[in-house]
Amino acid sequence: MNPFDYERATDTAEAVAVLTQRPDAVFLAGGTNLVDHLKLGVTEPGLVVDINRLDLAHVEELDGAGLRIGAMVRNSDAAADPRVRRDYPMLSRALLSGASGQLRNAATMGGNLLQRTRCVYFQDTSTPCNKREPGSGCSAIGGYTRYHAILGASPDCVATHPSDMAVALAALDAVVVVLGPRGQRRIPISELHRLPGDHPEQDTVLEHGDLITALELPPPRRGRSTYRKIRDRASYAFALVSVAAMVDVDDSGPKPVIREAAIALGGVAHKPWRAGAAEAVLRGAEPNQETFLRAADAELEAAEPVEGNRFKVVMARGAITTVLTELTGAPETEPDENLEDAHE
């Protein structure tokens, strides 16, 4: 661990100003990711600016419905907020499926969005990594890729974004409020995180000095929603694949029809993956297994798994259809359809 200076910010504008003047400074919020990185040598800032005293820990209702969640609200508090639980249950579930109780008590909403990949090579300074050290190479390709991307990756980086919360926010069309050196701006969640391309060192579109101050959720939409996380261990494990989904079915006609759907996938890409192709298939279609499979396949057609994570395409397909089945109450897949072909 490198020696560093420490300052406690008391004012958001001042915090941004301090960072702007110091290229080697970082914000410290919950510390659940940054402190690990300090110990591991993944990051070596010269100055740590503690923003825990900033007045950014409120949940407020917005005019015209919707919710604003302050960036310093702890994950546990957001998950337990009655308005979040009532109007955005998908978000509450996503938050509660992340990390452990202790970590959720410390982790903040803004920090959760900006946590970095858990790619084992990124976290290990003894192995090359383009994200940590641009140009050094990607060790994951040809290595341990179980938690790596199958969508939107590049030859330079196959890392995934580890957040559960962000996946729900993507499906909810949340907006990220940012205070930067040039004032405040509002960024749709889908535009916050980047795909790796040839600059995997840039996780997001934020620039040095930008401070997330709040998340804004649009008014709750009609329909049923959930968050389903597929993981090797039942708690305290990152997603292999996760699905945040909202489906609104119109039951008024002779046949039920999907009026609206929103789906985002986690564990599969460098960013929370909004499944637009799947949504397009679902809109206007009858909710049944055939539709769900077509929707999943439409999204996963673009999948480019690497050696060691090909199973995730099939797993994502199963996760999407399972979630859609649960949300629409459509009859289940014929028993064993998924498995029997391969094994019997």
Add this chain to the structure above:
Amino acid sequence: MSDLLTTSAIGTRQVRLDGPDKVRGRAPYAYEHPVDDPLYLYPLQAQIARGRTANIDTSAAEAVDGVVHVLTHDNAPELHSTEDGELAILRSPEIGFRGQYLGGVIATTPEQARHAAGLVIISYVEDDHDVELREDHPASRTPESGGGDVTVGDVDSALAEADVRVDQRYSTPMEHNNPMEPHTTIARWDRGELTLWTSTQGVHPTRSTLAPILGLEPDRIHIVSPHVGGGFGSKGVPHADMMLAALAAEAVPGRPVKYAVTRQQMFSITGYRAPTLQHIRLGARADGTITAFTFDAVSMSSQTKEFPEEATKPARMMYAGDNRRLTQRVVPLDVPVPSWMRAPGEAPGMVGLEIAMDELAVATGIDPIELRVRNDPDTDPDTGMPFNQRRLVDCLREGAERFGWDRRSAQPRSRRENGWLIGLGVASSTYPAGRQPGSVARIRRTSDCYEVAIGAADLGTGTWTALTQVAADCLQVPIDQVELQIGDTDLPNATVAGGSTGLASWSAAVIAATENFRAEHGTDPATGAQSQGEAQANPAAEKFALHSFGAHFAEVRIHAATGEIRVNRMFGMFSAGRIVNPRTARSQFIGGMTMGLGMALHEKGELDPRFGHVVNHDFAEYHVPVNADITDIEAAWLDEDDPLAGPLGARGIGEIGIVGAAAALANAAYNATGVRVRDLPLFGDAFLPQ
């Protein structure tokens, strides 16, 4: 043979005597012993898997405020024996595995030490390395230690003539013990004497190992280890971390040096279970009687020091079969040194064997329990000796009854609930009932109690409590009249807490000491009266094959569409002789089963062959089980005692809980899905269409 002890405290559900101190933080673990003016050590580790250092530039590190000394092979204190390749550290620039110690920084604070370690510039000359285990590896060889190969009858003919055959390959991966308390040591050299406050499964064996290497008479080394936060074999022998702490302390005489191994360092320094490849062939008659049996196992070992993970071991005595061939090979590679991990040999060996038995049950159409009953031998197939009490069949039958085995359908994929496929599985368990000679107990009458002193260890297993219960019954006094002292080389010699021999071995010493004490001092001894007694080898071991047995039952569910695997129930039924403390015993049984759950579902060190190290080297990436993985876990045991085990009537229980547990889960997964997984762990992808 002595008569069995008359029991009063033994067999009662005593709470842990050390519990209140532990929850109050008053029970000192190794790192917590108060010392004056300590220094802190942070290691330098090799970042190549094979080769040598060309240069180690310590100048920037030495310039860091607070740094007292930087230790490397250039300036390390002398060693008097280098026979043990794992412990002979800092002898030369040579590198045998990635993560090997190359030195250490000693500083006033742990942060300074760690920071300065990062400033040491090491340049390497790198050689090609080989860390990949395969069955046909040219370096494969018969291990220097171990039971040796077995050839009985004519397996090839018997296999050819068999009505039913199973011929499959199984594998178990690299697994890491990872006790909650990492390996930690405070070392202090003072005028030619070394004190180690450390975390070990045996203070005396550790001292005996270190003394000749450090060139000290054993009585010049004092080891203190009253409480150990888990060992699982990884603290059974001293590893390089303790040597590094000792050498660091020697370099700064008079100053205590503190070293706590980090979780990540544990993956290359403190031992692990070597991966195994198992080729098993079973030939049987149509009625399930095994007529031919071959088991060819290859396990990974290290160029630095050999350790055979002897997967064939349990197959030597487990089932009958007239024609048998067992071979065990090791492949020494450029990898960290493997070591003991809970039930070395038995735990991986019973994965292949017990899945193979399940496959034979399917092939013959015989219920897996009945198949095992039909192949239960009358005498030990390995030695020809009679067993002490081979109650495997009782465990299987009683366990089946309690578990509800009759609810299992032999047809796989026949139970589906809400998208989940549900299945039941069974596997046998076994572990040798060993007792080691040489432990000594000292009993002394004080004004208000009996002091019972022996250098035994409590790894969180319950020794403080159980050995107190044994001593109380030996002395025929209430347990509050016994004051037990353990975990210190100033106490009489004790053998290691390993191989499930601890309590049986130490109790034999306590029993002998009590007999001497009563003979010498009567039933109304004066204050200060004192006697010693020594544990002898168990004479029954000459004439009987001494083993414990058990049966594991599991119910798992696997999601048909996502492959997720979760466990509804695990139940273990054991025959382990007399149970000294049902409360702590249950904890050990289900602890072993939980580790079996991890072995089945989660644990796998991902050794990246390009770099040569385990890349998922922390608790976020290397998974051990959590409560949410399983709904219900329970253990029970047959009410019995075993006079052949000794006057205590008890056999060890530290390891039998893990043996066979993973196979029961794998067999349940097959019953649930029809998918046979032969390579641990059972990741969900195995159950998805490929």
